[in-house]
Amino acid sequence: IYPLSLHLQETAHKLPRVDAAVYLLNNLNPLRSTLSLYQSDDKRLVELNKRMETCLSELVKEQTSYILSNLELAPILNIISKNDGSPLASVPGTHREAIASSMARLDNLLAAPDLFILPSTRLLVSSQHRKSLRTGSNQELGNCYEILYKAVADPSNNYEAGILNKTPEQIKQLLQI
Numbered sequence: 001i002y003p004l005s006l007h008l009q010e011t012a013h014k015l016p017r018v019d020a021a022v023y024l025l026n027n028l029n030p031l032r033s034t035l036s037l038y039q040s041d042d043k044r045l046v047e048l049n050k051r052m053e054t055c056l057s058e059l060v061k062e063q064t065s066y067i068l069s070n071l072e073l074a075p076i077l078n079i080i081s082k083n084d085g086s087p088l089a090s091v092p093g094t095h096r097e098a099i100a101s102s103m104a105r106l107d108n109l110l111a112a113p114d115l116f117i118l119p120s121t122r123l124l125v126s127s128q129h130r131k132s133l134r135t136g137s138n139q140e141l142g143n144c145y146e147i148l149y150k151a152v153a154d155p156s157n158n159y160e161a162g163i164l165n166k167t168p169e170q171i172k173q174l175l176q177i
Contacts, residue, residue, distance in 0.1 A: 060136035
């Protein structure tokens with residue numbers, strides 16, 4: 001098992017990060033499944049599970065980043081996190097139009113959930129991995145929306161009422177988390 005695992009790891013290092021994670025998940029999953037059928041060293045199964053969890057965590061991180069970038073929410077959230085206390089409505093990049101544009105993109109995503117999926121992740125063989133990836137990235141997106149919602153709802157940021165037409169709970173429900 002060790003030589004095969006080492007070879008898979010070496011091959012993955014030659015690939016881009018997302019492709020490497022997909023490659024490892026697709027190759028380690030059948031190995032883990034086969035080993036679990038036989039009385040095998042639990043240490044090996046634990047090691048394979050840890051590697052697979054690491055790959056899946058990496059994919060969730062990359063998928064979330066990809067979604068936030070496509071929704072144009074990443075720069076807005078960055079400004080919110082680094083705000084020095086000045087009203088966000090007057091800070092370039094977090095004005096009403098920028099938020100409205102991002103929310104229109106979010107509505108498109110909610111209508112077509114597969115709109116912003118990393119191309120490489122479509123190659124995941126395991127339906128459980130695809131489901132875990134979607135659930136994890138949706139949870140992160142829901143958390144990011146909640147940060148935005150709180151910032152917009154804060155009266156000290158001088159936003160007009162009605163910029164965001166959905167509560168964080170509604171977004172989480174629509175994302176099925």
